[in-house]
Amino acid sequence: MINGVLQIDKPKAESSASHIRRLSKLEPELKIGHCGTLDPMATGILVVCLNQMTRFASYLSSSEKTYQACIYFGKKTSTGDSEGQIIDSKEFSFLDLSSIDVENTIQKFLGKSKQKPPAFSALKHKGKSLYEYARKGIKIDKDEREIFISSIKLLSIIGNEVNIEVSCSSGTYVRSLAEDIGELFNCPAYLKDLRRTRSGNFHVKNAIKLPQDSLPIDKIISPNDALNCFNEIQCAPDIVDKLRNGQFVESNLKYDSSTILRLRDSKRGFIGLVEYNEGLLKPKRFLENFLSLS
Numbered sequence: 001m002i003n004g005v006l007q008i009d010k011p012k013a014e015s016s017a018s019h020i021r022r023l024s025k026l027e028p029e030l031k032i033g034h035c036g037t038l039d040p041m042a043t044g045i046l047v048v049c050l051n052q053m054t055r056f057a058s059y060l061s062s063s064e065k066t067y068q069a070c071i072y073f074g075k076k077t078s079t080g081d082s083e084g085q086i087i088d089s090k091e092f093s094f095l096d097l098s099s100i101d102v103e104n105t106i107q108k109f110l111g112k113s114k115q116k117p118p119a120f121s122a123l124k125h126k127g128k129s130l131y132e133y134a135r136k137g138i139k140i141d142k143d144e145r146e147i148f149i150s151s152i153k154l155l156s157i158i159g160n161e162v163n164i165e166v167s168c169s170s171g172t173y174v175r176s177l178a179e180d181i182g183e184l185f186n187c188p189a190y191l192k193d194l195r196r197t198r199s200g201n202f203h204v205k206n207a208i209k210l211p212q213d214s215l216p217i218d219k220i221i222s223p224n225d226a227l228n229c230f231n232e233i234q235c236a237p238d239i240v241d242k243l244r245n246g247q248f249v250e251s252n253l254k255y256d257s258s259t260i261l262r263l264r265d266s267k268r269g270f271i272g273l274v275e276y277n278e279g280l281l282k283p284k285r286f287l288e289n290f291l292s293l294s
Contacts, residue, residue, distance in 0.1 A: 002030065003287075005060075005226040006048040006219060009207035015040050019210060023048065026215050035061035036170065036199055041083050044196030045204040052287050053223050059260065059273065059285070063200030063229065064150065066167045069191060071178040073160045076188030079120040080175035088188045094157050103154040105184050106164060109177065110152060114144040118176050147172040161192065201229050223287065224262065224270035232262040233274075233281075240265045243274055249281040260284065 010019055016037045024032055033054040035047040044067075049057045074092040077084030094102065117123045119134040123142060133140050148169040155163040162181075166174065175191045182189025197204045208219055233253070235243075240263065242249055258277040263286075265271050272286030 001052075002027070002050050002215070002217070002220065003052045004050055004220040004222050005053055005202070006050065006216075007202050007204075007207040007221070008046045008048050008210055009204055010038050010043055010046045011209075012043050013040055016046055019046065020048065022210060023215075026211065026213070030215075033057050036065065036196075038196060039081070039194070041081055042194040042196065044194075045199050045202055045207050046196075047199050047202050050220065053226065055285055055287070056223070056227060056273065059227070059230075060200055062170045064167055064169060064198075065172070065196060065200075066151075066165065066198035067174050068155070068163065068165050068195045068197055069174050069178065070193040071162045071164065071181060071189050072192040073162065073182060073185065073187050073189045075190060076179070076182070077190045080118050080179055081120075081191040082193070084120070084190070090188055092160060092185070092187045094160070094162075099154060099157060102157060102162065106152050106154060106181055108184065109149050109181070112146060112148050115147045115173060115176055115180075116144045117142045118173055120175075121173060145171060149177075165197075167198070222270075224264075227262055227273065230260050230262045230273065232264055233276075234264045234266050235281075236266055237268065239281075240268075240271055243281060243283045244271070244286055246283055250279060251276060251281045252279070253281075 008019065010016065016034055020032055020034055024030060031051050031054055033049045035049065035057050038044060038046055047060055074090055075086050076088040078087050117130065119139065120131045121129070123130050125133065125140050125142070130140055130142070149166060149172070151167040153165045155165055166177065174194055178189055178191040208216060239249055243263065253276050255276055258275060261274050261276055263271045263274045273284040275282045275284050
């Protein structure tokens with residue numbers, strides 16, 4: 001059985017879901033899921049989980065992301081990106097601003113902040129994506145969510161376009177960030193282009209185009225390697241069996257807070273993920289039929 005992760009470089013003008021459906025046609029029996037949706041207008045890395053690896057997708061999708069974004073100043077669109085209709089405009093020029101001025105301004109977004117999800121987003125409300133309501137003219141107000149931006153860099157200024165690179169927590173909407181940056185310059189702005197270059201430990205430089213004829217087995221990353229963002233512990237088979245049966249196991253590991261760890265059986269290899277908290281190992285997620293996957 002094929003288990004692991006594929007790193008796909010998604011092209012423009014195609015949804016993440018439709019991209020996955022095309023991959024499914026190559027292996028109809030394959031269970032497939034992805035870790036983090038990319039809008040159709042966006043390109044870049046799409047982390048695709050295969051078969052049993054789909055059980056761990058939530059642990060990968062919550063990781064930090066890095067994007068390269070092009071923000072256009074002087075216009076605002078109905079969707080916050082290049083696919084919407086222009087709803088506001090203003091004459092604007094960066095001629096009177098130095099790159100240092102722009103850099104210092106965008107640096108104000110570093111750290112924790114609150115962000116309101118845009119109306120045109122895949123966020124769910126009563127089982128439907130917000131964009132489904134927005135297309136019908138129905139406004140749904142969602143609560144602000146805390147986001148974290150660990151890095152934001154100015155790459156270039158070309159005319160009315162500002163190119164930045166931003167590393168941020170999962171769930172951050174770069175479209176909203178583009179509009180917020182525009183507000184600091186007292187100018188309407190929208191996201192013209194977006195490319196995701198990193199998702200956790202996965203980088204677009206290692207991604208492949210969607211294969212047309214067969215699944216590239218040599219490009220599949222094993223479950224253990226795909227989850228190497230978590231530290232590894234090795235336990236004896238009897239301890240592993242207790243954890244797989246839902247039991248908590250005492251441990252003398254030294255971690256200051258709750259920590260997710262990769263569990264490796266000393267004889268059977270990678271098993272799954274456990275949580276260490278206050279002297280106890282607690283079961284989280286395991287491979288099925290792991291004897292054949294070690």
